[in-house]
Amino acid sequence: GEDTGLGGEVRGNYSTLNPLLNSSSAAGTLTNGNLRLEASSSGIINGKSTIPASVYDCYCEVTVTAGGSLMGIGVGDVDAQISTGAGSYVTYREGGYVVKYPGNTTLASSVGSYTTGDVLGMAIDSYYVKFYKNGTLVGTYAHSLTGTYYVIGMSYYTSSAAIFDYNFGQRPFVYAAPSGYKPLVTTLFPEPTIADGSAYMDVKTYTANAGNQTVSGLAFSPDLIWTKSRSATGSHSLWDTVRGVNKYLGSNLT
Numbered sequence: 001g002e003d004t005g006l007g008g009e010v011r012g013n014y015s016t017l018n019p020l021l022n023s024s025s026a027a028g029t030l031t032n033g034n035l036r037l038e039a040s041s042s043g044i045i046n047g048k049s050t051i052p053a054s055v056y057d058c059y060c061e062v063t064v065t066a067g068g069s070l071m072g073i074g075v076g077d078v079d080a081q082i083s084t085g086a087g088s089y090v091t092y093r094e095g096g097y098v099v100k101y102p103g104n105t106t107l108a109s110s111v112g113s114y115t116t117g118d119v120l121g122m123a124i125d126s127y128y129v130k131f132y133k134n135g136t137l138v139g140t141y142a143h144s145l146t147g148t149y150y151v152i153g154m155s156y157y158t159s160s161a162a163i164f165d166y167n168f169g170q171r172p173f174v175y176a177a178p179s180g181y182k183p184l185v186t187t188l189f190p191e192p193t194i195a196d197g198s199a200y201m202d203v204k205t206y207t208a209n210a211g212n213q214t215v216s217g218l219a220f221s222p223d224l225i226w227t228k229s230r231s232a233t234g235s236h237s238l239w240d241t242v243r244g245v246n247k248y249l250g251s252n253l254t
Contacts, residue, residue, distance in 0.1 A: 003182055005059070007173035012187030014170040015051035015060075017153065021078065036065075037153045037164040044083045048076075049151035049168065051184045057125040058184050059177035060151055065163035067116045070094060072154045073164070075122065075129045075143050076101075082154040089152060090143045092120065092131040098141055111138040119174045122151065123181045135175035151184070205230075226251075 001009040016034035029038050030047065039045040049060075053075055062073050072082045076089025080101070090100045096113035099106055112133055114120060121132030130140045143149070153164050167173060169183020182188050194200060199219045206215050208229075224240045235250040243249075 003169075003188060005173075005177035005179070005181065007061075007167065007169040007177070007183055008171045010169070010183065010185055010187050012185040014186075015049045015151070015168040015184035017047040017166060018050040021048040021150070032165070035166045035168075035170075037166065038066075039162050045154065046081055046083065047153045047164075048078070048080070049184060051168070051186070052148045053124045053151050053184070054126070054145075054147070054149050055184075055189060057123070057181045058151075059121065059123045059173075059181035060169070060184060061167045061173050061175070062120045062122070062153060063165040063167070063174070064114055064116055064118045064120065065165050066161050067094065067114075071162050071164070072099075072152075073120055073122060073131075074152050075124050075145065075149055076152045077145060077147075077149050080150075080152050082152075088145060090129055090141050091152070091154070092122075092138075098131065098139060100141070100143075107141050108139050121173075121175060121177075123178045124151070125181075130178070132175065 001011060003010050017030055017037060019030055019034060029045070030036065031038060037045060037047045064071075071094040072091035074089055074091035076091070077087050079087035080089040081087055082089070082091055085101050085104060088102060090098065090107070092098050092111070094114060096111055097106060098108040098111060111131070114133055119134055121135070123130040123132070127142055128140050129143050131138050151168075153166065169185055177183070202218050204215055204217060206213070224238065227237045227239070228234070236252055238249040238251060239247075
């Protein structure tokens, strides 16, 4: 399909929340294909997207399925932890304020609180994060993040459960993405410099003949060959065009 900003249009591998970048108490869980971030009373859970928000200008939605005493959505680096203030991030908090870390700087103190049933949107580019509530822009803030950064979702509470349901575009958005912002899906990634890795690096198996032999079927003439016998004991051998014929390195030797 073609992406028009409505969500649910493009086939591909969409972002979810990453269980390997998730930190939580025993009460925090990721469910529903790692799209639901849930914490019952007495726990803390932090989630981050599997696909970085830094790959291109992106948009996602979060439905507040259950409210908690302190919750937040935003964008941050890989170390961002709203419960401790670790890392660098900008977050839109349940109480209606926007906070930036490090430094615990309040960027806005009254942009509208949210609660169960609200749909929150985030449009993220290289400089700014735009927060939406039920389709209305509540503020645009410089995030000052460089390198690789992620959509983050965190629930921190003291007395009641909190549930966020994420949509990175794998299903239709409740509110269309702003112009120029895309869902987080591999299909829309920028064209890589090397589109086909097998044109530059490949793997072949062959049966040795104790003599001259041609190993064919590669899409290029290799400058470096790494060989290892699979049927006999022997060292790894690396051969290259710089050292020349009959000279090799053993990767496991001194």
